[in-house]
Amino acid sequence: MAEQPEQKLVARESIERPRAAEPAPPPAPAAIDDKWLDSFYRECGREVTLAYTTLNQMKNWAMLVTAAAISGLAFGTTATNYPTVEMLVGVVVVYTFSLRFFIRAILSYINLVRWNKLQSDCVQLRLLPRIASDGTVNPSAKLLSDVKEDIQNYYYEWLSPISRKRQLLHNLKLGFALIFALPLFFMVSGVFVLWSSPVVKGLAMFVLGDTIVEFNDFLKSRYFDDVNAFGKRKSRGKIYENFPVPATDSWFLASWIIVLLVSIIVATWPTVWAWLIKLF
Numbered sequence: 001m002a003e004q005p006e007q008k009l010v011a012r013e014s015i016e017r018p019r020a021a022e023p024a025p026p027p028a029p030a031a032i033d034d035k036w037l038d039s040f041y042r043e044c045g046r047e048v049t050l051a052y053t054t055l056n057q058m059k060n061w062a063m064l065v066t067a068a069a070i071s072g073l074a075f076g077t078t079a080t081n082y083p084t085v086e087m088l089v090g091v092v093v094v095y096t097f098s099l100r101f102f103i104r105a106i107l108s109y110i111n112l113v114r115w116n117k118l119q120s121d122c123v124q125l126r127l128l129p130r131i132a133s134d135g136t137v138n139p140s141a142k143l144l145s146d147v148k149e150d151i152q153n154y155y156y157e158w159l160s161p162i163s164r165k166r167q168l169l170h171n172l173k174l175g176f177a178l179i180f181a182l183p184l185f186f187m188v189s190g191v192f193v194l195w196s197s198p199v200v201k202g203l204a205m206f207v208l209g210d211t212i213v214e215f216n217d218f219l220k221s222r223y224f225d226d227v228n229a230f231g232k233r234k235s236r237g238k239i240y241e242n243f244p245v246p247a248t249d250s251w252f253l254a255s256w257i258i259v260l261l262v263s264i265i266v267a268t269w270p271t272v273w274a275w276l277i278k279l280f
Contacts, residue, residue: 032147037122044119051111055174058108062101062179069094070182083190085199091190092203095183099214102176106167107223109174110160117161118154121147153227160226167224202267209259217252 069090073082081087124130125143132138138146153159160167172180187207194200218224225233265272 032125032144034126037126041119041122044115044122047115048112048119051108051115055105055108055112058101058105059175059179062098062105063175065097065101066094066179066183070186073186082186083193085194085197088187088190088194088200088203091183091187092207095180095187095207096210098176098179098183099210102171102180103214103218105174105176106171106218109171110162110167110224113161114154118150121150153230157230158223159230160224163226164218164224164229198269199267201269202263202265205266206259206263209255209262213252213255213259216255 072090073087120130121143124138125140125147129137129143154161162170191200191204195204222230222233
């Protein structure tokens with residue numbers, strides 16, 4: 001009988017692929033000290049009061065300046081002579097200050113929403129979680145994670161809880177829409193009637209430059225970034241710190257100097273042109 005060839009036995013362990021190790025569960029977030037959380041909650045309340053007060057001050061000052069100027073135009077002794085260059089200068093001044101008050105009011109409104117959000121997180125974590133519209137309630141671990149994430153975003157990164165679009169719309173609704181409507185009406189009508197004057201052209205250039213400078217800063221400054229906008233900024237590599245000491249942007253001051261110089265040149269262009277002809 002022929003002998004069968006000897007078969008080699010291979011250990012089972014040598015042909016089986018080793019099993020991949022299961023990922024470890026994420027570590028539970030560390031708890032926040034109750035005493036610190038209590039102090040932070042109280043500080044949030046103080047900051048809410050401060051932001052609300054500042055917001056009202058910006059709005060009230062803008063209303064006061066606008067009302068005083070427009071009342072002078074409508075009921076002054078020379079009201080029937082409008083528009084004149086002198087009156088138009090007053091309207092431009094009102095618009096310039098109102099625009100600055102508007103941007104400052106947006107910053108105050110962001111602070112108001114920021115500290116309200118952080119205070120709400122503290123209440124949900126330690127007192128009463130918010131019930132969602134579908135009746136669900138976030139577990140404690142999720143609430144703790146939300147508090148830490150919001151502190152990172154709205155305190156350390158100093159981001160806005162609302163987008164730029166909502167910042168504009170909410171503050172216009174608070175009263176700035178009316179504050180801008182009246183000066184713009186008098187300013188636009190005055191510029192059209194008095195356009196032949198070089199001074200009026202210079203004022204128009206100043207208003208245009210002022211608006212561009214303010215809204216360029218609004219669109220590019222980190223003070224107005226929400227989480228999504230900050231993510232896009234990070235992807236472009238344009239990051240600078242706002243906390244604890246904000247970065248200084250020299251371009252804002254330089255752009256204002258450029259606006260002022262261009263406006264002066266436009267307002268005095270006949271004299272400048274005659275001087276250039278004599279020079280060359």
